[in-house]
Amino acid sequence: MDLGFSEEHEAFREEVRRFLADGWPLKGEEANLKRRAQAALFRKRAIERGYLARAIPKAYGGSERPSDPLRATIIASEFARVHAPRDPGAPISQLIATLASHGTEQQKKKFLPPTITGEMVWCQGYSEPGAGSDLASLRTKAELVGDEWVINGQKIWTTAAGVAHMIYLLCRTDPDAPKHKGMSYLLVDLNQPGIEVRPLKEMNGDAHFNEVFFDDARTPADYIVGRPGEGWIVSRSTLAHERNAVGASVAVRVQFERLVELARTSERNGRPAIEDPIIRDRLAELDGYVTSHEYSGYRQLTMDVRGEKRGAIGMMNKLVSTEIGHRVAKLAFDLAGEAGLRAPLGDRKPKGDPDWMTQYMMSLGLSIAGGTSDIQRNIIGERGLGLPRDFVAQKGAR
Amino acid sequence: MDFGLSEEQLLLQQTIDRFLEAECPSTRLHEIFDGDEAVDGSLWRGMIELGLGGLTIPEPYGGAGLGLIDLALASETLGRRAAPGPFLGHALAGVAIALGGNEEQRERWLPSLATGRCLATVALAEAGGRWDPARWQARVQGGRVTGGKAWVPCAHAADLLVVGVEGGGLALVERTAAGVEIAAVDGVDRTRRLDDVTLENAPCDVLERSRDVGGRVRDAGLCLVAADAFGGATRCIEMAVDHANTREQFGVTIGHFQAIKHRLATMSVEVEPSRALFWYAAHAWDAVPEDRQRAASLAKAHITDRFMQTARDAVEIHGGMGFTWEGDMQIWLKRAMFDRMFLGSPAAHRERVARVSGW
Numbered sequence: 001m002d003l004g005f006s007e008e009h010e011a012f013r014e015e016v017r018r019f020l021a022d023g024w025p026l027k028g029e030e031a032n033l034k035r036r037a038q039a040a041l042f043r044k045r046a047i048e049r050g051y052l053a054r055a056i057p058k059a060y061g062g063s064e065r066p067s068d069p070l071r072a073t074i075i076a077s078e079f080a081r082v083h084a085p086r087d088p089g090a091p092i093s094q095l096i097a098t099l100a101s102h103g104t105e106q107q108k109k110k111f112l113p114p115t116i117t118g119e120m121v122w123c124q125g126y127s128e129p130g131a132g133s134d135l136a137s138l139r140t141k142a143e144l145v146g147d148e149w150v151i152n153g154q155k156i157w158t159t160a161a162g163v164a165h166m167i168y169l170l171c172r173t174d175p176d177a178p179k180h181k182g183m184s185y186l187l188v189d190l191n192q193p194g195i196e197v198r199p200l201k202e203m204n205g206d207a208h209f210n211e212v213f214f215d216d217a218r219t220p221a222d223y224i225v226g227r228p229g230e231g232w233i234v235s236r237s238t239l240a241h242e243r244n245a246v247g248a249s250v251a252v253r254v255q256f257e258r259l260v261e262l263a264r265t266s267e268r269n270g271r272p273a274i275e276d277p278i279i280r281d282r283l284a285e286l287d288g289y290v291t292s293h294e295y296s297g298y299r300q301l302t303m304d305v306r307g308e309k310r311g312a313i314g315m316m317n318k319l320v321s322t323e324i325g326h327r328v329a330k331l332a333f334d335l336a337g338e339a340g341l342r343a344p345l346g347d348r349k350p351k352g353d354p355d356w357m358t359q360y361m362m363s364l365g366l367s368i369a370g371g372t373s374d375i376q377r378n379i380i381g382e383r384g385l386g387l388p389r390d391f392v393a394q395k396g397a398r
Numbered sequence: 399m400d401f402g403l404s405e406e407q408l409l410l411q412q413t414i415d416r417f418l419e420a421e422c423p424s425t426r427l428h429e430i431f432d433g434d435e436a437v438d439g440s441l442w443r444g445m446i447e448l449g450l451g452g453l454t455i456p457e458p459y460g461g462a463g464l465g466l467i468d469l470a471l472a473s474e475t476l477g478r479r480a481a482p483g484p485f486l487g488h489a490l491a492g493v494a495i496a497l498g499g500n501e502e503q504r505e506r507w508l509p510s511l512a513t514g515r516c517l518a519t520v521a522l523a524e525a526g527g528r529w530d531p532a533r534w535q536a537r538v539q540g541g542r543v544t545g546g547k548a549w550v551p552c553a554h555a556a557d558l559l560v561v562g563v564e565g566g567g568l569a570l571v572e573r574t575a576a577g578v579e580i581a582a583v584d585g586v587d588r589t590r591r592l593d594d595v596t597l598e599n600a601p602c603d604v605l606e607r608s609r610d611v612g613g614r615v616r617d618a619g620l621c622l623v624a625a626d627a628f629g630g631a632t633r634c635i636e637m638a639v640d641h642a643n644t645r646e647q648f649g650v651t652i653g654h655f656q657a658i659k660h661r662l663a664t665m666s667v668e669v670e671p672s673r674a675l676f677w678y679a680a681h682a683w684d685a686v687p688e689d690r691q692r693a694a695s696l697a698k699a700h701i702t703d704r705f706m707q708t709a710r711d712a713v714e715i716h717g718g719m720g721f722t723w724e725g726d727m728q729i730w731l732k733r734a735m736f737d738r739m740f741l742g743s744p745a746a747h748r749e750r751v752a753r754v755s756g757w
Contacts, residue, residue, distance in 0.1 A: 001400060001677070003686075004399065005399050006399075009399070070399055264757075280757055281748050283757065284751040285699075287751060287755075288675070289700070291696055291700075292671040292674055292700065293671050295674035295678040296671040296674040297674075298401040299401050299402060299674045302399065302401045303402065305399070312666065313671065313673075316670060319667050323667070376663075377664065377667075378663075381653075381660065385663065385666060386639065386643070387653040387658075387662065388643070390656070
């Protein structure tokens with residue numbers, strides 16, 4: 001066992017650090033650009049150096065590097081350290097993967113380069129009021145009329161729909177086919193009269209989600225990824241990405257260290273909370289979960305490097321990190337004491353302020369987004385442990 | 399960066415597992431559990447033949463010269479099969495003598511520990527929950543030791559006791575020496591029998607080569623117990639999954655019900671990530687000295703807590719049969735009880751984590 005990086009990889013880390021020292025944050029005139037333009041400019045440079053979009057061919061704006069989980073890990077951690085823009089996260093990473101593996105030549109040329117840099121902003125149109133965990137029961141429909149798809153229906157929980165240019169959409173194109181086989185994956189311009197976006201206010205006061213209404217919205221006939229009826233297959237591969245993306249164990253460690261700091265600076269019975277035996281016990285108990293998850297990450301990284309399948313542990317990451325998030329939130333709430341009577345600051349929070357009241361509520365959001373914890377338990381039970389599938393799900397799949 | 403097992407390590411685990419599957423199936427395990435003998439001679443000889451007597455003993459003394467990680471992996475597999483016998487005490491005694499013994503002591507004891515000619519154990523705790531080396535009170539004076547040691551694994555079957563003494567040191571005492579008295583404890587886990595040991599001016603030989611040898615051996619023990627608990631917990635989940643896939647109620651196997659499925663998923667999510675925690679704790683003992691104490695206590699506290707809850711859940715999933723003496727679950731539940739308390743409670747180790755983390 002060896003938890004260190006080889007000389008070759010340490011040299012690579014140095015190279016990445018030097019790039020970041022000059023490259024981020026942007027300097028001079030460039031620092032006056034809008035945030036998104038800054039990020040796009042930086043990403044272009046990082047792609048030239050081979051640090052981002054590594055899985056995407058150069059022809060489509062990527063850096064086309066051989067798969068190397070160790071280099072990818074070094075890049076991710078060094079970029080995170082200085083808060084530099086990285087490859088777009090879920091759900092955009094799913095769109096990128098879908099386009100790269102199922103898109104036509106024309107789609108890849110047109111959409112991949114600006115999506116990779118973040119110039120073209122997307123949102124994901126999957127969930128509907130009547131289709132959450134049972135996504136395949138969605139009802140938003142699209143019909144081919146002449147050389148356009150005409151779309152009618154409603155999407156919900158659509159993150160960033162207020163700022164996005166485009167939406168990628170799962171919708172029903174064949175109402176007579178079995179439910180998993182009647183869906184298609186469409187790319188749609190959000191800026192058109194047939195689409196209305198309404199913000200949804202969350203429990204912490206922010207409004208990151210939206211409802212998106214389609215009333216004879218239109219998109220060109222060739223803005224379909226995969227063939228009509230293949231939408232589910234295309235969307236399934238992207239969902240798997242989303243489940244992995246939330247489970248970053250490094251972020252969990254950072255969050256825990258902040259919690260320890262909170263315990264140092266909070267008081268309990270007139271003394272620093274960290275001296276209280278109950279708080280110490282709860283922190284150490286949490287540290288057991290955090291450290292397990294941390295080294296479980298190195299274990300899985302090693303499996304990736306060796307080309308081994310992750311197996312059941314790979315299905316657990318999202319649930320493990322959201323369960324830790326719940327524990328962090330509850331302990332933070334107790335440490336906050338009377339401050340727990342205050343409303344969360346949400347988007348009004350000052351930079352660098354962890355705002356535990358927001359985190360207290362966000363921990364619940366994370367356990368619902370991208371596949372609820374109870375759905376995760378089904379997946380782990382059925383695919384990880386080999387238990388039989390649900391009666392209802394079996395019926396639906398037939 | 400390579401945080402995974404080698405081919406040799408996987409083979410070691412596979413070999414032990416196959417041996418126990420053949421030589422200690424459920425029926426045999428129950429016989430030993432119910433029997434009077436603390437050590438089943440043929441089973442222990444088989445383990446010795448597999449090399450389990452000397453995995454970490456340096457090669458010049460007849461061992462395999464492996465790391466604590468390898469010993470922990472063996473411990474995991476033994477825990478998985480709820481293997482009865484004196485492995486834990488014997489293995490730790492080997493670690494202690496290799497670490498703290500002078501040339502003469504190593505020469506004298508290590509080869510016979512490796513071959514199993516000498517059975518050894520460790521006498522660390524003292525009455526009143528004194529597992530911490532800083533609280534040991536057995537006193538050495540003029541080559542003789544006096545004091546009471548509690549919860550000693552398989553002491554009456556052992557030839558050699560490695561005794562924790564005042565100041566966190568260790569001393570060798572031969573079981574047949576004058577002034578050594580042993581009284582059996584009616585222990586909960588009959589796969590690992592315990593004794594109380596009273597030492598009254600018993601001749602002893604102090605291990606002086608390494609400072610803090612008692613603390614390091616205790617930390618090694620924490621890693622082994624954590625590994626044992628991990629193995630036991632994973633086996634509990636397997637047994638409960640098997641049961642859920644065969645037991646029928648309401649016309650279907652009970653694994654169809656989300657009440658059972660989610661419980662099993664939760665058990666698995668509680669346990670599986672901690673595999674990396676006991677790996678890391680053992681690896682830290684071998685190679686990351688600055689994090690040895692924190693990692694060992696964290697692994698012991700976390701994983702033995704998980705094992706306890708997992709065993710309880712597995713009993714419930716087994717229904718009425720899970721509650722019987724003739725079922726297997728009671729044995730794993732009792733292994734969990736042993737692992738949780740032996741070498742100190744999870745709460746005590748969490749407090750140690752807090753202390754060494756500088757909280």
